[in-house]
Amino acid sequence: MRPSKARLLDELRRRHNRESASLTPTQRIERARALNALAASVARDRPGRPTDEPPQLLLDMLAHFRRCATRQTA
Amino acid sequence: MSSPFEPTELERLERLLASWAKPAAVIGGLAIVARVRERTTRDADVVLTLESSRAQEFLELAVSCGYAYDEQETREFLEGGLIRLWAPPSRAEGAGLDILLADEPYLVTVVERATWVALGGVSLPVASIEDLVLLKLAADRPIDIDDVLAIKDAFETSLDRDYLETKARELEILDRLILYFGARE
Numbered sequence: 001m002r003p004s005k006a007r008l009l010d011e012l013r014r015r016h017n018r019e020s021a022s023l024t025p026t027q028r029i030e031r032a033r034a035l036n037a038l039a040a041s042v043a044r045d046r047p048g049r050p051t052d053e054p055p056q057l058l059l060d061m062l063a064h065f066r067r068c069a070t071r072q073t074a
Numbered sequence: 075m076s077s078p079f080e081p082t083e084l085e086r087l088e089r090l091l092a093s094w095a096k097p098a099a100v101i102g103g104l105a106i107v108a109r110v111r112e113r114t115t116r117d118a119d120v121v122l123t124l125e126s127s128r129a130q131e132f133l134e135l136a137v138s139c140g141y142a143y144d145e146q147e148t149r150e151f152l153e154g155g156l157i158r159l160w161a162p163p164s165r166a167e168g169a170g171l172d173i174l175l176a177d178e179p180y181l182v183t184v185v186e187r188a189t190w191v192a193l194g195g196v197s198l199p200v201a202s203i204e205d206l207v208l209l210k211l212a213a214d215r216p217i218d219i220d221d222v223l224a225i226k227d228a229f230e231t232s233l234d235r236d237y238l239e240t241k242a243r244e245l246e247i248l249d250r251l252i253l254y255f256g257a258r259e
Contacts, residue, residue: 055151055156055158055172057213057215058119058156058172058174059151059154059155059156061209061212061213062154062155062156062174062175062178062181063154064212064245064246065178065180065181065212065245066155066178068180068244068245068246069178069179069180069244072179072244
């Protein structure tokens with residue numbers, strides 16, 4: 001895990017708790033969405049979590065490189 | 075869970091690549107560990123000079139090094155340029171090894187630009203920092219962007235921006251490169 005990201009998450013959570021009452025509903029939803037995305041990213045970085053490329057991602061990348069090469073030579 | 079990338083697994087990978095004796099480049103998480111930072115990875119990804127017509131020969135060599143594979147899956151994925159192997163004791167517990175065939179111009183360049191890096195008592199050909207940036211931008215998952223930012227933190231001033239921009243344009247990911255590294259004057 002990148003320590004800076006975990007610290008940022010803590011800071012954003014504290015700020016959200018401080019400011020939550022003064023936010024509009026739209027702002028509250030947007031802030032919560034951002035916090036959830038960051039928390040998910042931090043969780044993904046924990047040691048022991050698999051981070052490996054699934055086969056479909058690799059196949060998609062290979063296909064993309066081939067399409068680009070075809071377009072380059074067209 | 076066992077730790078797949080113990081020295082014995084790196085030695086197995088080194089032995090396979092040395093036995094095949096064709097240019098290769100480690101990419102993915104293991105390359106990031108070798109060149110940039112510590113992070114978790116349970117498999118190795120390698121771009122390899124290998125014509126699909128010689129896949130059976132390569133698979134036999136991999137088995138002699140202790141790797142296993144699934145025949146039906148191999149037939150399906152080979153068409154897309156991918157071979158999936160795994161080391162003992164089993165697919166679930168052993169280290170995975172994904173082989174990407176260098177069968178189009180960009181991956182041939184990745185292999186050509188790879189340099190040898192010492193890691194865990196072995197020496198492996200590892201993709202250049204610039205190619206790791208491009209491959210990570212192409213994959214574009216949160217963990218990949220984390221890796222891109224880690225590379226930026228450590229190597230921003232020494233990156234070959236001409237190469238990065240030329241290849242990013244060819245691979246149609248120039249917008250992503252500029253998003254994370256900024257546009258040059």
